[in-house]
Amino acid sequence: MTMSQDLLDYHDALATLLQTHRPISRTEQAPLAELNGRVLAQDVAVRFDVPTFDNSAMDGYAIHGDDRRHWQVQHRIAAGDAATGLTLQPGKAARIFTGAPVPAGTTSVVMQEHVARGADDRITLIDGTRIKPGQHIRRQAEELQTGTTLLRQGQRLNPATIGLLAIQGYTHAPVLARLRVTVFSSGNELVPPGQPLQPGQIYDSNRIMLITWLRALGFEVHDGGALPDQLAATRTALQQAAQHSDTILCSGGVSVGEEDHLKNALTEVGTLIQWRLFIKPGKPFTWGHIGKGSGHGNGNDNDNGDGACRVFMLPGNPVSSLVTFQQLALPTLRRLSGLPIEQARPLQLQASADFRRDEPEPRREFVRVVLRQHEAGWQVTPVAQQGSNMLSGAAHANALAETPPGARVAPGDRLTVYPLFELL
Numbered sequence: 001m002t003m004s005q006d007l008l009d010y011h012d013a014l015a016t017l018l019q020t021h022r023p024i025s026r027t028e029q030a031p032l033a034e035l036n037g038r039v040l041a042q043d044v045a046v047r048f049d050v051p052t053f054d055n056s057a058m059d060g061y062a063i064h065g066d067d068r069r070h071w072q073v074q075h076r077i078a079a080g081d082a083a084t085g086l087t088l089q090p091g092k093a094a095r096i097f098t099g100a101p102v103p104a105g106t107t108s109v110v111m112q113e114h115v116a117r118g119a120d121d122r123i124t125l126i127d128g129t130r131i132k133p134g135q136h137i138r139r140q141a142e143e144l145q146t147g148t149t150l151l152r153q154g155q156r157l158n159p160a161t162i163g164l165l166a167i168q169g170y171t172h173a174p175v176l177a178r179l180r181v182t183v184f185s186s187g188n189e190l191v192p193p194g195q196p197l198q199p200g201q202i203y204d205s206n207r208i209m210l211i212t213w214l215r216a217l218g219f220e221v222h223d224g225g226a227l228p229d230q231l232a233a234t235r236t237a238l239q240q241a242a243q244h245s246d247t248i249l250c251s252g253g254v255s256v257g258e259e260d261h262l263k264n265a266l267t268e269v270g271t272l273i274q275w276r277l278f279i280k281p282g283k284p285f286t287w288g289h290i291g292k293g294s295g296h297g298n299g300n301d302n303d304n305g306d307g308a309c310r311v312f313m314l315p316g317n318p319v320s321s322l323v324t325f326q327q328l329a330l331p332t333l334r335r336l337s338g339l340p341i342e343q344a345r346p347l348q349l350q351a352s353a354d355f356r357r358d359e360p361e362p363r364r365e366f367v368r369v370v371l372r373q374h375e376a377g378w379q380v381t382p383v384a385q386q387g388s389n390m391l392s393g394a395a396h397a398n399a400l401a402e403t404p405p406g407a408r409v410a411p412g413d414r415l416t417v418y419p420l421f422e423l424l
C-alpha cells in the first residue's frame with residue numbers, strides 16, 4: 001500500500017488520477033436512443049456509399065446537354081422515387097426535386113428559378129444564367145465510401161454521431177458499458193429529507209446532489225444510503241458495494257476526527273492511495289481501490305487498481321463535496337468511462353477577475369463565482385457565501401475560479417475558470 005502524508009497539489013492529483021485510471025473493459029451493444037455520451041468500443045465501418053445514388057441537390061430539372069438553352073421535360077422524379085431504367089436523351093429533361101435520384105444521362109441539374117417552363121413542357125434557360133457542367137448533382141460515395149471507417153474506437157458519441165450511425169442504418173453500436181457508481185453519504189447526523197429532524201441532526205444533501213449529477217451525465221447510479229459513524233458497518237458496506245460497482249463515491253467522514261471512519265475502512269478492505277490535497281475547499285479528498293473478492297489483499301486488485309472498484313472519498317462539507325467531485329472525481333469517472341485524458345479534464349476557460357483579494361490564501365482555491373460575458377470577454381464575480389459548509393453560495397454560482405497557492409487577486413487579473421454543470 002502506498003500512502004502519502006503530503007498534501008498534493010490539485011494539478012498533480014488530477015494528472016495522477018487521469019494517468020492511473022484506465023477505461024473499463026466491459027462493452028455492450030446499445031441502441032441508438034441510448035448512445036448519447038457513450039464511448040465507442042470498436043471502430044464502426046461505412047456499410048454503404050453515401051450518397052447511395054447520384055441525386056439532385058436542388059429542386060429543378062435534370063437535363064441532358066449543358067451547352068443548350070432549351071430542353072423538353074419528359075419525366076418527373078420526386079424524392080423517394082426510383083429512377084432505375086430511365087435514361088435522359090440529349091435535349092431532354094426531367095422535373096426533379098432535392099434528394100431525388102438523377103436518371104442516367106443527366107449532365108447537370110438546373111434550379112427551377114433559372115428556367116422558364118412553357119405550356120408545351122419546354123424549359124428555357126433564363127438569360128444570363130450559366131451552367132457549370134455537372135452542377136447540383138450529389139455524386140454517389142462523394143461523402144462516405146463503403147469499407148472505410150465511419151467512427152473510431154474511443155469516440156464519444158453525440159447527437160451528430162448518432163445521426164451518422166442512423167444514416168448508415170445502424171440500430172446499435174458497440175460501446176463501453178455504463179460505469180456503475182455506488183454513492184454513499186456518511187454521518188450519524190444525516191437524515192433523508194421527508195423525515196422530521198431531531199436535535200443535532202441535519203438533512204442529507206450531498207447524496208442527492210451527487211446522485212442527480214451522476215444520473216444527468218449518464219452513469220449507472222446505485223444509492224448506497226447513509227453510512228453510520230461505525231468502522232465495522234462502513235467496512236462491510238464498502239466491501240459489499242465494491243463487488244457490484246466500478247466505483248464508489250462517498251462523502252463525509254474523511255477528516256481527522258475519531259468519528260471519521262471512511263479512510264480507515266478503506267485501508268482495511270482495500271488500498272488507500274492518497275489522502276489530502278493542498279486545496280480549498282476539499283482538503284481531505286481521498287482515493288483508493290477495493291478488490292473484487294472477499295477480504296483485504298485477496299490479490300484481485302494490483303497496486304494499479306486494475307480491475308478493482310475505484311473509491312473516491314469526498315469531504316463532507318457540501319461545497320467541498322461539490323468542488324472535489326467536479327474537479328477530481330468526475331474527470332476520473334469520465335476517464336474510466338472511456339474518454340481520452342484530454343477530454344476527461346474539466347472544461348476550462350480564462351476570465352478576468354472583477355474582485356480584489358488582499359489576504360493571500362495559502363492553498364489553491366476554487367472560488368465560487370458568477371461567470372458573465374462582457375464586451376471585454378469573460379468576467380468572474382465571487383458569490384457572497386464562500387464557506388465550504390455553505391451550499392447556498394455554490395447554488396448561486398455557475399463556475400469555479402482557480403486561484404494559485406498564496407495568490408492575491410486584483411481586478412483584471414486573468415484566472416482559470418471551470419464552468420459548473422455546463423456539460424449536463
Ligand SMILES: Nc1nc2c(c(=O)[nH]1)N[C@H]1C(S)=C(S)[C@@H](COP(=O)(O)OP(=O)(O)OC[C@H]3O[C@@H](n4cnc5c(N)ncnc54)[C@H](O)[C@@H]3O)O[C@H]1N2
Nearest residue numbers: 185187204205206207252253254255260283315316317320
Ligand atoms: N481538526 C480538523 N478538523 C477538520 C479538518 C482538519 O483538517 N482538522 N478539516 C476540515 C475540513 S477542511 C473539512 S472539508 C471537513 C471534512 O470532514 P469530513 O469529510 O470528515 O466530513 P464530516 O466531518 O463528516 O462532515 C463535515 C460537515 O459536513 C456535513 N455533512 C457531511 N455529510 C453531509 C451530507 N451528506 N449532507 C450534508 N451535510 C453533510 C457534516 O454534518 C459536517 O458539518 O472537516 C473539517 N474538520
Ligand code: MOO
Nearest residue numbers: 281282283320388
Ligand atoms: O475542505 Mo474543507 O474543505 O476546506 O471545508
